[in-house]
Amino acid sequence: MQQPLFIVAGRSITLGEAVLALCGLAALLVILLVIAIWRGQRRQAEAEADRYAEERAVEDRIGELVRLQSEMTGRMNAMAEVLGRRQADLVHGLSERMDMLGHRVGEKLAESTRSAHADLSKLNERLAVIDTAQKNLTELSSQVVGLQSILSNKQTRGAFGQGRMEAIVQDGLPRGRYAFQATLSNGNRPDCLIEFPNGTPGLVVDAKFPLEAWNAIRAASGPEALRAAEAQFRRDVIRHVRDIAERYLIPGETQETAFMFVPSESVFSDIHERFEDVVQQAHRLRVVIVSPSLLLLSIQVIQSVLRDAEMREQAHVIQNEVRKLIEDVGRLDDRVLKLQSHFGQATKDVEDILISTRKVKQRGARIDGLEFGEEAAEPAPALQRDLLAGE
Known part of the structure; x- marks a missing residue:
């Protein structure tokens, strides 16, 4: 053992x-x-414990789901009942609204029908008016044709210009301030002579404007014909202006200027735009070319002058009447002064009468205050003095 x-790490095992x-x-x-x-x-x-807990949790969740499902079923049933009631109410409301809408649509249709009938009647009336206007236009076109025939004739055209000028003068001036076809001292008879107050020379208006050359200008078909017509128009107008100056401008009897009446505004404007030399020549001859509007303006100025002259005449009459009124007021003042002196004397006499009546009243009062007895055979000394003082 x-x-x-x-051996491990130098040690034997x-x-x-x-x-x-x-x-x-x-x-x-x-x-x-x-x-x-x-x-x-x-x-x-x-x-196992976790699995058991999970199984219990799953069982709890299944129970909760079953409970929620039952609650959801109850809620769904309640919601279905509510939706059924709402659907019934909605259907009822929609039926009522459809009935109301049908009633309103019927009323609107009836109203539209009545309005359509009224509009058709108005349309018929307007068509009748249009027919009448068309007839008037037809008559007017025939009148225009007649006017063209009038203007194509020199004599009738002169009568047309004369009539228009006379209408303007008659509308603007009072009677007695103008004369048509008046005879001058040289035997000539202007179309119109406008008279001025205070012996002022009258104003001559000529209405015979030469329109033949102007119509030739409008009817010219080429440059050569146009130049020839314009030259002829210049000659005719200048000749007519000279005739007016020679026949109607009489010193001391007519004004130094005469009017040449052009019965068309368009012709007047074209003359001033295209024939300035003719206008200047007329001015040198003291003849003014006027249109209907310028003649009307001149008539209004003349009317103002006449009104001013009448006002001056009336002013002299008023001055005379005021002078007489001042004299009457002076006489009235003298008479008032005399009456005042009479009133003063009468006032003094009234005051004297009042003094006498006052004294009489005083004496009567004193007499009324006396006492008469057997022993009073003579008046009192004071009463005697008063009686003596009043004599």
């Missing part, structure tokens, strides 16, 4: 030591095996 078996070490190792292995078995059993027990 004491025989060494091997004997058989006994080796046997003891093996026994200790065997004992240690047994202990470790027992510990491992115990741990395995413990782990198995813990696993």
